[in-house]
Amino acid sequence: MLQVVGQFVVDLIEPSGGSLAYTLARALQDVVHIILLILIIIVVLRLVVSFLKVSPFHPAVRLIRDMSSPLVRPFAGVGGRSPSADIPAIVALVVYVVLIVVSDRLLGDLVTSAANTSLSG
Numbered sequence: 001m002l003q004v005v006g007q008f009v010v011d012l013i014e015p016s017g018g019s020l021a022y023t024l025a026r027a028l029q030d031v032v033h034i035i036l037l038i039l040i041i042i043v044v045l046r047l048v049v050s051f052l053k054v055s056p057f058h059p060a061v062r063l064i065r066d067m068s069s070p071l072v073r074p075f076a077g078v079g080g081r082s083p084s085a086d087i088p089a090i091v092a093l094v095v096y097v098v099l100i101v102v103s104d105r106l107l108g109d110l111v112t113s114a115a116n117t118s119l120s121g
Contacts, residue, residue, distance in 0.1 A: 021117060022114040022115050022117075024114075025107070025110045025113075026114075028107060028110070029104070029107035029111055032103050033103070033104060033107075036099055039071055040093065040096045042067050042068050042071060043071055043072065043089055043092050043096060045064045045068070046064055046068035046086065046089050047089050047093065050085070050086040050089065051085075071092055072086075072089050072092045073088075075091040075095070078091045079091060
């Protein structure tokens with residue numbers, strides 16, 4: 001994350017790859033990608049904890065559950081109750097993976113458009 005911020009500041013001072021629009025579009029793409037990646041990692045940790053059947057009272061498990069609950073809660077009504085699998089977490093993981101793919105595609109197009117604009121302008 002610090003590398004993204006550092007590169008963004010350097011590009012603002014002396015743009016190496018193009019215009020300010022390109023730099024901002026690229027920074028937006030990187031920030032969105034990192035945020036979604038963090039969300040995916042948190043949900044994956046929840047799934048690992050649920051599959052390992054570790055003590056729910058362990059502080060690390062409670063931290064993971066507390067961090068992931070807001071990410072999984074919107075999907076609580078999806079699927080049924082299963083004692084062997086955390087269905088809402090699996091659905092959340094799929095949704096977040098789809099979001100990262102779609103956002104990379106859309107923001108990649110934005111970056112390409114900004115790069116083309118800076119080259120032609």
